[in-house]
Amino acid sequence: MRSFAFWSLVVALLTYMTLPTIVVLMTSVNPTEILAFPPQGVSFDWYAKAVSYPDFQLAFKNGLIVTACASTLALIVGSAFAWLIHHYEFRGRGLLEGVLWSPLIIPHFTLGFGFLLLGGAFRLQQGYVMIVLAHMVLVMPFVTRAVHVSLANIDPALARAAANLGASPWQVLTRITLPLVVPGMAGGWLIAAVLSLTEFTASLYVTGSRTQTLPVAMYNYIREYADPTVSAISALLIIATTLIMLVADRTIGLRRVLAIDTH
């Protein structure tokens, strides 16, 4: 009886967590203009309208460019940094770590504003360079963490054995360490890509009308129109991110990256 009450509570709470997603999926296939419930049928007109809307097309293209550049840069710099802090103790390491982890704490609007002002100082405002840099800084902690966890799980004896058998540091790095951390790097890269693709607040500050990313374009649309076009885009984003996260979970184990160990 008690356990029935407990599980009912858990189901109710999970319903609360997933209700908005269900609502948005429902409205995206609802044929009527007003956001009416229950749905009056099934239609994919809003999807057709969403993918043919020029602002969304441009924003999607911008978003892909920014995400590809930012998450790849974050992957390279973040992996190197993770390797560095795993292997070496050096002066200023604490400060460097503090600065590079700080985007997890700094409000995104403060960071976005900072990059807007920095862009202004270099006449790069609203350009791809500043958007990519802002996104890279925001997502890098996740890559660093994923790679750092992978490195910590490698048996140090492997690298030592290779070195004892005459492998140069370069050979140890590329033939032993790198293959072992590839799953961590892949998982970190996917998380970084999803976070960059859906990042909104900092992007609102650093993008312009020509360079806006998809979430910014959605925000601008919501402020002007109230029809389910954005529901359709949202549904597509929900499906895409869920699929990517499933892949990430399969390749590396999301729970490890997010440090949820249930045992």
Next chain:
Amino acid sequence: MLAKRPFFITFLAPAVLTAVILAAAIFEVLQYSVREFIPGSLNVGGFTLANFAALNKPIYWWVLADTFFISLLTAIFSLLASYPVAYALVRAKRDWVRSALVSLSITPLFTGEIVRTFSWMLTLGTDGFINSILRKLGLIDMPIQLMYTRFGVVVALVQFSMPVMIILLATAIAHVDRDCEKAAANLGASPTAVFWRITLPLTVPGILSGIVVVFAWTMSAFSTPQLIGGGKILMISNLAYLQGFSVLNLPFAATLSLIALVCALGSLALMKGVTSRIERRLAVH
């Protein structure tokens, strides 16, 4: 020495460059916050502390108080709503239940704030999901106002923060030594007593870090108060955006952004202090 530390410079350089760029961006905010505002111009004047002095007005104190209040409510309700889910996630007997709970509670973290906020607008709106259901059931005649209210903002913020809260609580619950629970049960404690007197106290550090992380996170929330609050509910982020993009007072926007950063850092520093004190006290017993 270089031979002893292969790749040191090669791997250090990009990280340092990134850190310098990030620090430069934050420095720009700092620099603008102590510059003079020239009305009608995006250029700024000389150095001044006038922006900080301008903060001392009732309206700004209200916004700051409201930001604190909303963040505190969100943290508390997020804790209450997340604990049962986290508990179920760790303690479920069947593997597939655990996997399902992890997926259901973590995926919302990755859909992005605009999608989640828009979903809540559809759910809470005058013609939205909740009002339609209530009207169909005949419980109300007129739609209830949920959008543009503090209640609506908190309802959405709690849902946003739950994945993070669940992760932190699940980690804490997973680290509870089951032998302590078994010992208490063997000595005659009821399951309820075991939970309240053993399990819950042992997860206090997780609870505290959850509350503070969600509190700090909610203080920097932007899109939810912006869209669901619709200008009626102003948090510090919305005020900063308004000052920067509508009033075009960049120095004052920088001051507000800086205050938000200090608040976020301050609450995390507070957490470190409180958690270490609690952990020491627990270690004594």
